[in-house]
Structure formats: C-alpha cells, structure tokens
Amino acid sequence: MRKKxxxxxxxxxxxxxxxxxxxxxxxxxxxxxxxxxxFIVCPPFTHLHSVIETLxxxxxxxxxxxxxxxxKGAYTGEVAASMIAALGCKYVILGHSERRQYYGETSExxxxxxxxxxxxxxxxxxxxxxNLEEREAGRHFEVCKQQIEEVxxxxxxxxxxxxxxxxEPVWAIGTGKTATADQAQExxxxxxxxxxxxxxxxxxxxxxxxxxxxxPSNAGEIFSKxxxxxxxxxxxxxxxxxxxxxxKAF
Ligand code: PEP
Numbered sequence: 001m002r003k004k005x006x007x008x009x010x011x012x013x014x015x016x017x018x019x020x021x022x023x024x025x026x027x028x029x030x031x032x033x034x035x036x037x038x039f040i041v042c043p044p045f046t047h048l049h050s051v052i053e054t055l056x057x058x059x060x061x062x063x064x065x066x067x068x069x070x071x072k073g074a075y076t077g078e079v080a081a082s083m084i085a086a087l088g089c090k091y092v093i094l095g096h097s098e099r100r101q102y103y104g105e106t107s108e109x110x111x112x113x114x115x116x117x118x119x120x121x122x123x124x125x126x127x128x129x130x131n132l133e134e135r136e137a138g139r140h141f142e143v144c145k146q147q148i149e150e151v152x153x154x155x156x157x158x159x160x161x162x163x164x165x166x167x168e169p170v171w172a173i174g175t176g177k178t179a180t181a182d183q184a185q186e187x188x189x190x191x192x193x194x195x196x197x198x199x200x201x202x203x204x205x206x207x208x209x210x211x212x213x214x215x216p217s218n219a220g221e222i223f224s225k226x227x228x229x230x231x232x233x234x235x236x237x238x239x240x241x242x243x244x245x246x247x248k249a250f
Contacts, residue, residue: 003207004223005164005230006247007040007125008237009065009093019047020054025240027058033247035059037230040091040125041237045079052088063091063125066099069112071119081116092117093232095127095151097170107150114151118159125164125232126152127211128191132171140169140187145194153198160199165208166232167191172212174234181221181228184210188227216245223250 014022023041030039042063043051052062068078084092094113099105110126117124128147130140144167155163167187169179179187188208195203210222211232222228230250236242 002205002229003038003164004036004250005038005040005207005209006243006250007063007091007093007164007166007209007230007232008042008243009096009211009232009234010041010043010237011065011098011234012044013238014043014047016047016050019043020050022238022240023051023054023060026243027055027060029240029244030058030060030247033244034250037247037250039243039247042091042093045084048084048087048089061090062088063093064089064122065093065096067092067094067113067116067122069109069116071116081113081120081122085120085122090123091125091164092122093125093127093166095147097127097129097131097168097173101170107147110151111154114155114159118155118162123162123164125166125209127166127168127232129166129168129170129212135169135171141190144187144191148191148194152195157199157202160195161202161205163206165191165195165206166211167208168211168232174213176213178213178218178222179210181225184222184228185225188225192227214246216242216249219246219249 039060064084067081128144130143134143207229209230209232214231215236
C-alpha cells in the first residue's frame, strides 16, 4: 500500500503569526480525516520553527519549499538543508515549476539539492510537469521523462525508496484549470512506468502526487485514480478547511 499524502505548499504567503494560526487550524481538524492520510505543510523558511513547534505532538509533518545546492558557507541568502533538518523538517520540495521558471532551477542544481536533502535525511518532494505549450504539442510525456531521467535516475535504490514525486502541470498551477482525473492518471501511470524502467518493483511504492488547482470539490475524483497517491496543494492549502477537505476527499 502506497502512502497517501496531502502536502500544502504555502509559497510566499502568510506572515509568521498567520502561519501558526493556519497550522493550528489544520491540526484541530486532522482528527476528522482518515488516519491513513499523511498531512504535510510547507511554510516559508521564516515560519518553519514556529510552525514545527505548533505542530509538535500532532501527526502533521513539516517540509521546506527549497534548500541550497551547497553544504554551507558564503552563499548570501541561501538556506542549507542541514539548517532545515535541524529545525525538525522532514521534507523539502525540490524542482517546483516556479523555481524552475523564475529562479533558473536546472537538473544540474537539482541534483545537488537532492544530494543535500538526502545527506540530511530530508525526504524530497520532487516536482515535474510540462507547460501549456509542451502539453499542446503533445510533449508532456517526454518532458516529465527527461525531468525524471536527469535527476531521479541518479539516485541510489536506497534514496529512491524515500522519494515522493509530484506531477504538476504548469498550466494548472494557480490557474483554476485542473487536469482531468483521466489526464492525471494517464501521466501518473506513465511516470511510474519510467520509474519502473530504472528501479523495478520499487516504483510501485513511490507516492506520486498531483498538483494544480486541486480543491475539495475535485480532489475526490482525481485521488480515486490508481496511480494518484495524493496532492501537492497551493492555493487551497492556505485555508485549513479547504486543505482538510482535500484530505477528506480520499
Ligand atoms: C503548487 O504550486 O504546488 C500548486 C499545486 O498550486 P495550486 O494548487 O495553487 O495550483
């Protein structure tokens, strides 16, 4: 049985006190959601400590939204994986399309970030996905394959066993446009096949999350598909009720 995960990517939203309130709201309602759903919240770096403290003793885990390529040193403005891990973070989102698009994230930098994450026992949530032009040209399979081959294929079997993948079509992120459940299943199954070609049966255990305008009203149908193991949620993760509602959709 693969892990079911609902992860909230808060992006650059909420002030620290608002983040703590949001975390409290998620914790307060978690009991109404089936125990087998794992909730993760990924606040901005500045709130990691307070959110981790708030969620101590609850089943909700915390992740960061990125980490540095380097171990430590003179890299002004960067945050090392070791710092995140020392705070009590368990996960780190890597390769989000906004970082690929606005901050020049490449497979080369992502290979380094993956290494830093594993050195610090952080579980990467590695994001892949095509943009609208690529989807319209029918290149979505090839784009996801390349993003996986160039980074995930460099992992050891032991590292791969801990990985979480998020398929996020860029055209569906923050646009209100969601992939249909069948579109999600088609590409999730393809991603699993790509993973199987390298890691064999271990691919069956890898959670593949869907991300892109997921909300309580559409999550149920998307999550009902065989190869969809949960969601990476942006906008709807900023309201505890909506975020929990997505978890209840399982
Ligand atoms: C995301 O950016 O990870 C995301 C899925 O955003 P949204 O849910 O807002 O589309």
